[in-house]
Amino acid sequence: MKKPGRHFDTALVRNSLNEKLLTFSHKRLIKDLEEIQNEKIPTVGVTARPLETDLFTWHANIRGPEKTPYEGGVFHLELKFPQSYPNHPPTIRIFNNIPHPNVFGGYICLDILQQYDSKVEEGSGWTSAYSVQSILTQLQSFLFEENLSADKAKVEMEIKKAVKDANSFKCASCKHGGKLSLWPAFNSKENSIEEFETIEDENEIIRKELICFHTKLTYQQNQLGLGVNISKIPRTGLIKDGETFFDYISIKAFIKESRNLTSHNEKITHWLPVYFGSGDNEDRFFHLLKKAFSMIMTNSTKNFRP
Numbered sequence: 001m002k003k004p005g006r007h008f009d010t011a012l013v014r015n016s017l018n019e020k021l022l023t024f025s026h027k028r029l030i031k032d033l034e035e036i037q038n039e040k041i042p043t044v045g046v047t048a049r050p051l052e053t054d055l056f057t058w059h060a061n062i063r064g065p066e067k068t069p070y071e072g073g074v075f076h077l078e079l080k081f082p083q084s085y086p087n088h089p090p091t092i093r094i095f096n097n098i099p100h101p102n103v104f105g106g107y108i109c110l111d112i113l114q115q116y117d118s119k120v121e122e123g124s125g126w127t128s129a130y131s132v133q134s135i136l137t138q139l140q141s142f143l144f145e146e147n148l149s150a151d152k153a154k155v156e157m158e159i160k161k162a163v164k165d166a167n168s169f170k171c172a173s174c175k176h177g178g179k180l181s182l183w184p185a186f187n188s189k190e191n192s193i194e195e196f197e198t199i200e201d202e203n204e205i206i207r208k209e210l211i212c213f214h215t216k217l218t219y220q221q222n223q224l225g226l227g228v229n230i231s232k233i234p235r236t237g238l239i240k241d242g243e244t245f246f247d248y249i250s251i252k253a254f255i256k257e258s259r260n261l262t263s264h265n266e267k268i269t270h271w272l273p274v275y276f277g278s279g280d281n282e283d284r285f286f287h288l289l290k291k292a293f294s295m296i297m298t299n300s301t302k303n304f305r306p
């Protein structure tokens, strides 16, 4: 029998997969799961887990926020991730339809769930910086925002029905059996938030922010750096312009996963490592710094084998 514990869900997922066959999408989804499981300050009212048989299909519960017509309701959702996640967004379906101008037959039409299109607008749409947790938090505020419909009484009736239907919904694909039998359950620490806020010390908060937005690897797991956009004069090869973006991107994301956009979908052409002090790997940093400069000067990723 497996020992239940803090890492039980991730252990279960890992055991069911052959480590050697894991793709980047698998690894990123496991990171997303760890983020939800290991959070010190639980996100109130959202929870999600992958189905036991399929890491690319997750079921989630979102609670209707207090002081809204949705209060008391728990809504069950399905997130389906493409094999290209996190380069492409998941498709999200809410099992019980709710009266909302952007929900059509259960499918949710939301800006952050639209594939980023460089022709439309820089800085909008999906970005790989989103995780399951941040998607759900955004959904929670988006789905239950005030509906500015003219017919208030009618909408309130519809919401009442939606809440009732959602609370008695029994899912055919997972163990969720309505409000009284939730799967996945909400974080049991939810009600003791104040207690948990004091536990997190300053260093831990800083350390937590030193992660690659794309791979979610920490600065200790993989060299982090900044994306830069350098334009050159074609004839001479001289640097014409350079722009640096301040969100950390790992060498793995930039080289191996060919991520050439920032977390806000701005284009990057090159990468420069950043050194974070004593906890960081100094040798690795200097090695990559030399390589990064040579890459900017020669415009080539040849001989760049981190």
Ligand SMILES: [Zn+2]
Binding pocket: 059, 076, 171, 172, 173, 174, 175, 176
């Ligand atoms: Zn379900």
